[in-house]
Amino acid sequence: MTTTPRKPRSGKRGPTVADVARCAGVSPMTVSRVINSEPNVMPATREKVEAAIVALGYVPNPAARSLAGGQQCRIALLHANPSAAYLSEFLMGSLAQASKLDVQLIVEDCDLLADPAELVRRLIDHRVDAVLLPPPLCDDEVLLKALHLAGLPIAQIATGRPAEFAYAVTIDDEAAAHAMTGRLIGLGHRRIGFVAGATNQTASALRFAGYARALSEAGLTPDDRLVREGDFTYRSGLVAAEALLALPEPPTAIFASNDDMAAAAVAVAHRHRLEVPRDLSVCGFDNSAMATTIWPEITTIDQPVAEMARRATALLAEAVRGRAGPPAFVARHIQLAFKMLPRASDACAPPCAQNHGLGT
Amino acid sequence: MTTTPRKPRSGKRGPTVADVARCAGVSPMTVSRVINSEPNVMPATREKVEAAIVALGYVPNPAARSLAGGQQCRIALLHANPSAAYLSEFLMGSLAQASKLDVQLIVEDCDLLADPAELVRRLIDHRVDAVLLPPPLCDDEVLLKALHLAGLPIAQIATGRPAEFAYAVTIDDEAAAHAMTGRLIGLGHRRIGFVAGATNQTASALRFAGYARALSEAGLTPDDRLVREGDFTYRSGLVAAEALLALPEPPTAIFASNDDMAAAAVAVAHRHRLEVPRDLSVCGFDNSAMATTIWPEITTIDQPVAEMARRATALLAEAVRGRAGPPAFVARHIQLAFKMLPRASDACAPPCAQNHGLGT
DNA sequence: CTGAAAGCGCTTACAG
């Protein structure tokens, strides 16, 4: 009598590389090469394998791949962004890339970030290999330093001031704000109000800089009273717009540093019995959900959040896996294109107002 | 000369069960038992192992676990929800549970769902084991049937009409709407406008039913003119509120079936020079970002979206892994508690209006 | 260009 063979593991499982290899008449190794689209496989062989894959409906097992590949890569996404919409879009991009690259994404809410050192310790304990930092955390100097000291690769997203030691994926906030302001000027506006973003985000200053440059390039005298502080919340937009419209010479257009504040400006205009855009033009920034939710829909700047998340995730995965080569400074900071999104909230300046702020 | 030993695999890797076992003086098997908190391990042994885990900073390798455990479980999250905020919260819950249970989550955007059959085929091809259906897809009969026919376990989230063959995680929409309407009645409102939700979501009908029941329980005669159709968009809320306030006898309160429409009602009120809540009370549903973004913040019903996502994900994982036992009908439909969130958008009815719609 | 062998880190299925 022979020894009873061990019972095979339970459950119907899908086909494996071995099955495909058998079906194609090659070795599992070759199947692996085809799956990973490595070069050095004869076209004929490749085709046979591909046919077998289709025939069997083979799908690689990610768990096995990462185990064997030793590609364990765990990236933490630290977020403290009040905007669920931003987070959602960011997550979709990051998640897609993570699954493609087979990296494990750890999502951590840092809203009440007490002690950065404590956080870093927890990350290390959890074997996190790198950290994704969307705004506003991307601008937290203390956190940045603590992470850097711990030797963790970092990607700052949408920061206005990339750290030397970090990766960064941004858009050109200054240029975008410049373009938007230029658009308003082109529409004949001369008194353009500006609602600034939160001062703890470096991008806020860049947006203001773009606004100011467009003004001065057009020969318009900047007017301090037209610039109000906001903090990216609707509430702060309400206050800022209220102040702007209470001015003896109110602006004919308001450019808010994000869409929530722009929406607030629209609401205030309505309460003042001003039609948007007939009596007041309003523009935002970010192309968040709010921009298309309210009426009229807000002209804004589209920030490719999902794409930025994808790129940042890929950057970190490469850094962790050492495929990135010597991390050249220039390649570490990627700038993506923004998009001007003209919608229904801005229009030509009212005729009577056209000569108001002019230097003539 | 002995044969040169094979070069070990590259990269510093963390400690493994073997390391922990060595350090604790037990077998890897015992370490595994402790990690998985199985019973049948002597307390003393357990403590030794736990100490070793801490000392070495051991963290289990999820890839290895799922490979060895044969627990491959792939759950698809099909979404077509226009609200990024909802999706974001849902994702957070689902993701957390997925990582805890070691299931792979596939997130798929089905906004332009052409052919359900085609989609099902793709899911099967991708070896998806089960499907998570948040609204409005949870109510898509055709999709539901196609999925069921393919033998895929399904979890409907926030549906108003759970299918017999599916798992479902819901709140009691009828009771919630009843509570909200009751609150308004308690505040002295007698003419309460209602903005209905999209008809393609079964929860919409339940919310209306709750409103109607509260009215009739209070002895108030329902008035068709006070009920307007909406489709959950801000735009539709604008139209509905406009119609409601144009009534010869306008309502003193508006209960919208979601927060976006409630926000629209607030905007319309403001354009009509009505103060909210002084001149008009407005309530919403869902506790979405919009509810706390605008001013005044909207009284609403909190739906525990993240928790619902967690539960649904867990339900499916159990179903796939067959730990669920015989799927008893009753346990397949879970109803979670909603929460009434009183905020700043509702108040007592204006004194003069109190006697308006009364039957007396 | 292709393949045989070993190993990734854990768990299952037994046997004590």
Add this chain to the structure above:
DNA sequence: CTGAAAGCGCTTACAG
């Protein structure tokens, strides 16, 4: 209650 052996499905590191 504990452990030795085999195996999960793939890839690395070689050798031809």
